[in-house]
Amino acid sequence: MTDTPTTTAPATTATLAANTPRRFYRGGERILAFRGLDVPADFDGYRPEDWVGSTAHLFAEGGGGVTTLDTGVPLPDALRSDPHGWLGAAHVARFGEEPHLLTKLLDSGERLPVHSHPSREFAAAHLDCDHGKTEAWIVLVAEPGATVWVGFRDELSPEALADLVDAQDERLLAALNPIEVSVGDAVLVPAGQPHAIGEGVLILELQEPTDFSVMLEHERFGLELDHAFLGLDRALALRSVDHGPVTAERLASLRRRWADVEGHGPALPDEASAFFSAEVVRPVTGDVTVPAAYAAVVVVDGSGTLTSRHGTREVRAGDVLLVPHAAGDVTVSGDVTLIRCLPPTA
Ligand SMILES: [Zn+2]
Known part of the structure; x- marks a missing residue:
């Protein structure tokens, strides 16, 4: 911080x-x-x-x-x-x-x-x-x-x-x-x-x-x-x-x-990506690591942890976060589902 x-x-x-x-x-x-x-x-x-x-x-x-x-x-x-x-x-x-x-x-x-x-x-x-x-x-x-x-x-x-x-x-x-x-x-x-x-x-x-x-x-x-x-x-x-x-x-x-995604995948039709994208992260068969990006993250179910190069924090359903690109790659662990909302791809 x-x-x-x-x-x-x-x-x-x-x-x-x-x-x-x-x-x-x-x-x-x-x-x-x-x-x-x-x-x-x-x-x-x-x-x-x-x-x-x-x-x-x-x-x-x-x-x-x-x-x-x-x-x-x-x-x-x-x-x-x-x-x-x-x-x-x-x-x-x-x-x-x-x-x-x-x-x-x-x-x-x-x-x-x-x-x-x-x-x-x-x-x-x-x-x-x-x-x-x-x-x-x-x-x-x-x-x-x-x-x-x-x-x-x-x-x-x-x-x-x-x-x-x-x-x-x-x-x-x-x-x-x-x-x-x-x-x-x-x-x-x-x-x-x-x-x-x-x-x-x-x-x-x-x-x-x-x-x-x-x-x-x-x-x-x-x-x-x-x-x-x-x-x-x-x-x-x-x-x-x-x-x-x-x-x-x-x-x-x-x-x-979006609820059909397991692991890591898009929440929206591909056509959305010219404007924004949303990704579901649900580490059902092991941790999921997502690449560095500015993202609004909404934890929609369960609880777990987010680990970046600067440490680990716990998250649970209802948390709303803003992740800066500087946080680097983020690893998501636990019985948790979150949605990352991302700008259009540069
Ligand atoms: Zn409207």
């Missing part, structure tokens, strides 16, 4: 406290339960997201979201003070001093609105940003029958999409592909695809590091139109939305069972 707030990356790992900005939709109790935390007396029920290793800000709703390390240093400052130690030379050479990854825990205490996120190309052209927002969901907890929705089943004309958005009724959700999910599922959501998350799931979410969302459904959540359409003209904002169709075959290609 660092001795002073401005020195180098920690030699092993930083434990991250919960970072749960207030949002417009309900949730958060499953995050507290997962992390082994009590529900605070002043819990307001609107803390559905825990932003992990975040250098990104909320687009609206107060602009919070950036991670502060336990040294009191905001993560962006820590990265700037030692980019090579945190991110590794190859990452810095390719991407600069930004992780290019936002990781969250998300607990849906109610169904989220139907929304979509712009692509890199759209964000570069209209939002003055190099990142769009492809995202992926790794299901950690799911109530029976829990459902998510991805992509329009049938192709919609621009006029039909605009009509659905005008109506602000249940037809918008009904036009999407429903996917019943259980613990162990993973779903990739390419930028542009409209989607929603039903009530009763805790997911580990990987995203490009922006908070750009086009809120196709906004009225019932009380969102201002400026917020809903990213400050853009509505017709322009809707041009960022994929009109479908997302076929059953395409849908299957976006899914994977």
